[in-house]
Structure formats: C-alpha cells, structure tokens
Amino acid sequence: SLPHAPLSLLLLAPSPVPHSKQDWLFLTRFCFLTDFGRLDFRFRYQKSRCCQNILLYFDDSSQWPAVYKKPDKDCYQKEAVLRPENNQVINLTTRYTWSGCVVEGEGDEEVLSCVGGRSFRSVRERWWYIALSKCGGEGLQLEYEMKLTNGQSFWTQHFSADEFGILETDITFLVIFSLVFILSCYFAYNLKGRQLLHTTYKMFMTAAGVEVVSLLFHCIYWGLYARDGVGNGSLKIMGEARISHSGSVKLSIYMTVYTVTYIILFIYEAEFFDPGEVLYAYDSPAGYGLMGLQLLAYVWFCYAVLISLKHYPEKQPFYIPFFTAYTLWFFAVPVMALIANFGIPRWAREKIVNGIQLGIHLYAHIVFLAITRPSAANKNFPYHVRTSQIGILLSSPKAGVASESFPHHAYGNSSFLGDSQPNFTELFSIQSRNSEHKIITTTADLSSPTFPPLPPPMPPRLVAHSPPPPPRLSSHFTEYFSMQGGGGVGTKA
Template structure:
C-alpha cells in the first residue's frame, strides 16, 4: 500500500505508461513492506491487508506521531463476517462502533501509548517537539489462513497525523516469508513456465530456420514466434519482480506493469493467430477477404482497448479494502465475453474451412481440440 494517503505520481513518462503504472498500485496492498504517512481529519483509516498463515504470521511495526496527538490505536480485524465485512461495508458506522466489533481477548487493539507495554512506545525529542515512537510486533495464529485488515483510529479526536512502517511476513522460507498466503506458488509457477517457454521458443527458432530454408516461413508461424518470445520476456520480468519481492518485500510497479503488458501482447497475438489459422490463412488460402480483415481489425482493437481500460479500472475503482482480482469487475466480465466471442468465431472459422477443405481434417481436428481446451 505504501502510503495510501500520500502516494502521488512516480515519474513523468508518456501518459499511457503512467496510467498503466498507476493500475499496479492496487497490488501494493498485499505487499510485505509498507510505509507512508497519514494526515487526515478522519478518526478511522484503513491501512492495508494481508493473508497470514495459521501459525507463522508476523506483523512488525514502527509508528511515530506528535505526543500532543495521543492516543492513537492500531486495529486488527480478521475476515469473519462479524468483523471486517460488517465494519467496512457499513459506512454509516462511527468510529466507536467500528472498534466495538473487535474482541478484547484476541488483543486486536494496540494502543499506541507508553501506558500500553505491548505497543513498545517511548517519548522521543526532536528539536522542540516531542513524539511517541512505537516499535513493536504481533504474531497471528488461527485455525486456518485468514485475511487480516489493519486500520488506525482515534475516536472522538481531531484526526490522525502519523508516520508508519510495517513488515508483514509468513514464516521464514524464501518462498513464503514476504508473500501473503494467497500469493504462495506464484514465483515457483512463473519460474517453471519460464523454462518451458524458453524451450518452446528455442525449438520454434530451430524449425523457423528449417522453414526459411524451404521458403515456408509463413506469417502465422512468425506470429507464433513473436507470441512465444513476448511470453518469455513477460515471464522473465515476472520472475524478476517476484524474486525481488521475495527478497525484500518491496513492490516494483514498473517491472510488474511491463511484465503484464508483454503478457497481454503475447496473448493478443496468439489469439489473432488462432482465428487466422481457423479461417485457413496460410493453410488453405494466402489472404483474408477485405470484410474479414475489417472484422478482425475491429475485434482486436476492441479487445486491446478493453485490456487497457481494465488496467485503469483496477487503479481507479478496485477497493483495496476488499479482496478483489482482475476479472471481478464489469470490465473483466466484458473481457470474458470478448474471449467467448473469439472462441465462437474460432469454432465457426474451423467449421467453414473444413466444410470447403475436408482433406485438411488431419490438421484441423487436433488443432481444434487442443485450442478448445486452451
């Protein structure tokens, strides 16, 4: 999350790239390391969320605020329907009501004051000012993995004004420590698929050399190579991103967005290649009709624009206080519909091609079966 109240632009690149980078901000809410500052008249503020393991979850924090603003609290909600959903979805609840759902026996309130031993607070002087500096931690144990939501409060006060730094971890393994439990396995999966796609790309290069020597290096095969190459680059950047994240828990927005862009481009090229092959391009005919070209252009443009809108929609409308993923939005549903339309188009194209060229069944039947599953 790294400063929900204070985050601003991170560079002045081209407008589109800025928008896409801002779309990745949502992902920082599951970051292991978060820091920032808050200055608001609100008496209750949501900070971040994290899915802790049942036995190994740990929160370490450092909060600092002026002594005259005492006393502020860290509130720890979990995902039971009587807790976070009850508080966050009912905006009419005041600060006291939001605090009342917490269970005292679970130590879900950490008072940031010297009177509360577990907060680790002490008074420090900086020039003519006195601050409360609170350095402490909290372990999380439950019967299952749980989402925990961290908020701040100062009910009945003049608002919140503080600096914060938090580390949220799961165990001590390189593969789990920095990750929220819902992110387990992402790095290992990306590494595995990177190796697979590197092998696929190298094999495709070998066959491209053979095809070129026979003057059979067609456009659709070049599209396949371009798609595979972009997927390799995408997975390389994803592995770089998650590898760095596993080391220090810090989100690198630019690397992640670049990886997602390359993955989207790879997918779009591959989808276009499948429709073209379904229509028989480079298999039964050397060109697509004018009307077919127009339809493909309109469809791919629409699909690309929807992808871009989805990035922006995540940044502007996805609520970091809720567990939401890419396709849980109207734009995500639109993308699913477009993909279903592409599949229907693919089926119709293969059917029409086989109707006119039944001798191509040995190619099209396995081709259709494989990419129907895909």
C-alpha cells in the same frame, strides 16, 4: 484518503498518511501462516493528535466483512466487533505497554514514536486486515512503517500465504516455455527451407516469445520481492496465413477494440482495485470484463473456423481437432474464475489461479506446436500452399476472393521428402505479356529406379546453315513442366 499499501508490505521509508477527516481507515492486508506470522511496525504522530489505534481484523464473517464498506456503522461500531482478549487493538499511547510508544521532542514538537511487533497464530492460514482509527477525533494523520512476514525462508518470508509457490511456479514455466520457443524456432527453420513458414506460424512464435519475456520479468520481480519485500512494480507491469483486405480490416478493428478495452480495464484495475475486497484479478469488475473479452474472441474464432471449412472442406482433419482443443482453451479462464470464486478458499486463490492460468497458456502453445510440427508422421499438417505462391495467386485476375484463390489440397506431410533424399523442387513465377502470372514447377522424380528411354534420333538437316537443334536434357530424372496461365492449361514434355 490513504493510499493502499501492497499485499506484502515492507515500507523502508516512512509513509505519511495525509490529513483525513475520516476516523477509520483501511491500511493493508496480509495472509499469515498458522504459526509464523509476524507484524513489525513503527508509527509516528504528533502527541497533540493522540490517541490513535491499530485495528487487526481477520477474515471471519463477523469481523472484516461485517465492517468494511458498511456506511451504516460508525467508528465505534467497527471497533466493537474486535475481541480484546485476542489483542486485536493496539493503542498507540504510552499507557499501553505493548505498543512500545515513547514521547520524543519537547513542547509543541512532541511526537509519539511507537515501535513494536505482534505475532499471529491461528488454526489455519487467515487473511488479516489492518486498519487505523481515532473515533470521535478530528481525523487521522501519521507516518508509519510496517513489515509483515511469514517465517525466515527466502521462499516465504516476504510473501503472503496466498502467494506461496508463485516464484517457483513462474520459474518452472519459464523453463518450459523457453523450450517451447526454442523448439518452435527449430520447426520454423525447417518450414522456411520448404517455403512453408506462414504468417500464422510467425504469430505463434511471437506469442511464445512474448510469454517467455513476460515470465522472465515476473521471475525477476518476484525474486527481488523475495529478497527485500518491495520488488520493482515496473517489472511486474511489463510482465503482464494471409487474409483478404476486408478480413484484415475486420481483424484490425477487433484487435483495436480489444486492446483499448483491455487497457481501460487495466487502468481501472490499477486505480480502483480495492485490496480490502478483491484478492486476485478475476475477483473484480475488471476481471469480469477480461472474461467477456475472452468470450467475444471465441465468437470471432468460431466465425473464422466456419468460413475456412466452408471454402476448404478437405481441411477438416486439421480444423476439427484445432477447434475442439481451443474451445477448451477459450472457456478455461471463465470456468477457472468461477471455480476460484466459489470453490477455492480465499487465502489460497492467488497462488492456485496463477498456476492454473500458466498451465492454460502452456496448453495453448503445446497444442499448436504439436499440430503444426513439420513431420511426415503429422497427418494433420496444416500448410500446403508455399509462401512464394501467395502473392502470385492473390494478384491473379481470377483471385477476386482471396480465400477461394488458393489451390485445394488435402492436409498432411505426404509431399515432404525424407532427410536422406535431396529436394530439387523449385518454384518461380514468370510475367507474361498479357500481365498475367504463370507458375512453373519443376519436379525431379527421385523415386524411379530406372532411367528414362533415350529420345528418338534427330532428322537430317535440310539446310546447311539451319540453326542447331536445342540441347538435350542431360539429367537422368524425368522432368515435369506445369505452366498455369490464365486458362489454367498444363502441357507436358
């Protein structure tokens, strides 16, 4: 069967149509503007296989939907829906002047070479579907080149009307996401200095970085496509806190199933995507599968949030806005697909859906960036356990359940010192004899305006050679020593 050509078709080398016993075949589709649509073609086939026709259908319900994948209609019936007065049939013979056909070669080697073009004008942007027919013959076989364009502008010439604005939109979002990624790196630098750069934030940075790379590949692809109408398909393809061990296993299983399912749907879309019926990704069974995966991920999201709130109810100031914001994000794609399928004209869906989808991605990144910013004004700042504490707490004999082993602490940035004050907070661990970890925290209180009283005088020595007394602290700051062992007992000096 004939391989389907891309949406905006510009075949620089002749594309052969393998010998097919079918007498009617779909070639490609394109959405033309009202006054600037143009089709330029070149067809070659043996004269002995005469005569073949180019059929031009538009998206009216009496035309393309009435013939495509209608097994009850034969070739003649599919041709009968066309209107001769609209010049929708191009007969590839020398008898039809507008086909531009001439005979080349001699004897059995004679071929018909047809070079011509056709302009498209309509009351609105329309989808046009190009098919090939030879009713009552022994099948189809030819070579062809087609160039379908919309005007002469760099931004529109090789683009189908439903793709207008995609390149400009991708460039705009590439700049915005690059700024988001740079800002996240700056926040990460501050968090690392405070030992608060957790895995969740690193995952967010990775997601933002991948989004930038994806948009970069898309911009390069569409830029090449705008230049020559072909592009590089490979570029487009390239462009599409610590938990417990059991939680890691569950998440790994889910991500494995999610990834495998996504790959299967991606391959299905690549192999079985029918441009005669499907106009954009979510208008197909593969798209419905992707929406199903999105809803399945939402179930996991709800479960994770509820478990976190169960163990840490004081974290509600963070998790309630977080859950609300990302509930909207999870349902945005299915709602967008429903609106696109039933409320957006078919010729405008791809460009509108592309913009909405990038906007949804930007919303997800901006929200997370805002609620995790390391600023004293951010009362919902989510992190309070320092990264140097995690391994110690999880390895404690009483840390049987990872989610319950972390200290409870209200969210917020109240513990952050201002930029004008140095932070002398130090955190380290000591291995005790009974193999239990102890956490020693030394905090210098810089807010006290007065100096501490001098220690009492030392008693006189009774033995001449007794060991010298321990040196006094020379610091002018109050010191607080907290030693948390197996029993969690603290001592003050």
